[in-house]
Amino acid sequence: MSKLAIVWCHRDFRLTDHPALSAAVAENKKIIFVYIHDPESEQSWQPGGAANWWLHHSLKAFSASLAKHKASLVIRYGDSLETLLKLCEETGATSVYWNRLYEPALIARDKVVKKSLSESGIEPHSFNGALLREPWTVSKDDGTMYRVYTPFSRKYFQLPEPELPLEAPAKISSGHKGIDSEPLEELGLLPSIPWDKQFDGLWQPGESGAAIQLDLFLEHGVFAYGVERDWPATDGVSKLSPHLHFGEISPRQIWHAVRFHGDHATENGFPDATDKTLPYLKQLIWRDFAHHILYHVPETSDHPFNPKFKNFEWDRNDAVLHAWQRGQTGIPLVDAGMRQLWQTGWMHNRIRMLVASVLTKNGLVHWHEGATWFWDTLIDASLANNSMGWQWTAGCGVDAAPYYRIFSPARQGERFDKDGAYVRRWVPELAGVPSKHIHQPWLASEEVLSKAGVILGQNYPKPVVDLSATRKEALERYKRLRQAE
Ligand SMILES: Cc1cc2nc3c(=O)[nH]c(=O)nc-3n(C[C@H](O)[C@H](O)[C@H](O)COP(=O)(O)OP(=O)(O)OC[C@H]3O[C@@H](n4cnc5c(N)ncnc54)[C@H](O)[C@@H]3O)c2cc1C
The missing domain is CATH 1.10.579.10 (DNA Cyclobutane Dipyrimidine Photolyase, subunit A, domain 3)
Incomplete structure (x- = not known):
């Protein structure tokens, strides 16, 4: 009989290029998808009103997409570690899989989770699903962190290209049976005063919304991006930022979709300087750079870097x-x-x-x-x-x-x-x-x-x-x- 595993979802509400999920499926596990609402663990930077609006709709879309695979999302409210231990006890799950996050408070939390799960005889498995390269994997030749973007991005173009994204699992064996779940509405993510009423028609949170947005950008925007990205009145940018933040699409998916559209590759496979997709790829590297800085200098959310x-x-x-x-x-x-x-x-x-x-x-x-x-x-x-x-x-x-x-x-x-x-x-x-x-x-x-x-x-x-x-x-x-x- 295959073992039960928890896939602990935080900001990775997708099925494609989800390394934690793919690893659990590869191990032949029956899967319980869990989202634990634990804003307190984010300390002084708990998600704000607009992000919570997105989170609500992203969770809804993810649950609907799991339902198509005859799976469902268990939602719980509370301390992450306590909830995971309780869920393992309730269900008999013997392993927990997740994709890593990089905010200092969440790194600290996840370290404790990893240690405590191991001590309780539950296997923890964590992966990179959110960045092209994790902050500790890129450093200057002398081993120190980068403080300036240009040499940081140059390094990216010297290293092998980011790995290809993983396919969504063809079949997910759901281990969810009769497990209690909080109704999404109980999380209170939507504002009580409806200042968000215009958001509905503008955005489509969720994995398919992200795919649509990427396709639109590839069709209409990516080649002109180098010029039009500075014109605020036009649709010259991708508007993928909320989808990326909530992990409805991964940076590797975007990177490779854009690369596929580009031409003018150099010998090592990267676009050459004349490739019109290069300016966009560099923005994705800015995103990694921001995570590199926050990882190495965690105080920068509150105190000046200089x-x-x-x-x-x-x-x-x-x-x-x-x-x-x-x-x-x-x-x-x-x-x-x-x-x-x-x-x-x-x-x-x-x-x-x-x-x-x-x-x-x-x-x-x-x-x-x-x-x-x-x-x-x-x-x-x-x-x-x-x-x-x-x-x-x-x-x-x-x-x-x-x-x-x-x-x-x-x-x-x-x-x-x-x-x-x-x-x-x-x-x-x-x-x-x-x-x-x-x-x-x-x-x-x-x-x-x-x-x-x-x-x-x-x-x-x-x-x-x-x-x-x-x-x-x-x-x-x-x-x-x-x-x-
Ligand atoms: C004061 C200030 C605050 C910002 N706050 C945020 C924020 O909270 N969240 C956020 O995602 N971005 C932030 N940015 C960066 C940038 O403005 C947004 O990422 C971008 O406008 C999002 O729109 P887009 O997806 O169409 O970007 P595109 O131009 O299409 O770029 C594609 C992706 O590259 C990344 N990216 C682009 N520019 C930057 C950048 N300068 N720094 C880091 N990553 C970048 C984003 O993930 C973006 O989605 C901030 C910039 C400034 C100047």
């Missing part, structure tokens, strides 16, 4: 922070981004950089405030990517955009949203403002504004900060920081 910045003179500026959160700063491109975030749970990367720069370098508000807001409102909120993105923009992280490089909303608008389509889409009160003034309406004459139906300070705010004066102030503070070295 310790000098511990003494930076941040301001407590609630007026700026609140205006920024609500998309009411009076700086159109920032407001467009913050409203896109609130209404869709996602924001374009170029605009993420801009809004983060304006908050930290013009508002002089601590980057942690911004990271916390993103954490609660992003459907793709990822501790590694979010911490790296915020610190990079604030100038205190790896590969830091040095502090003196301050994004100008007007210049960003001119370069990447020339006709103002993005601003018009998300800030409809400015829809009638001519393109020449759309990114700086405060410089337009009253006549131009009144023709467009805009009265600054009444139906659209005046800028909440003086961009030029705050820029100078930020540079002064940076200078003081350097002088104090």
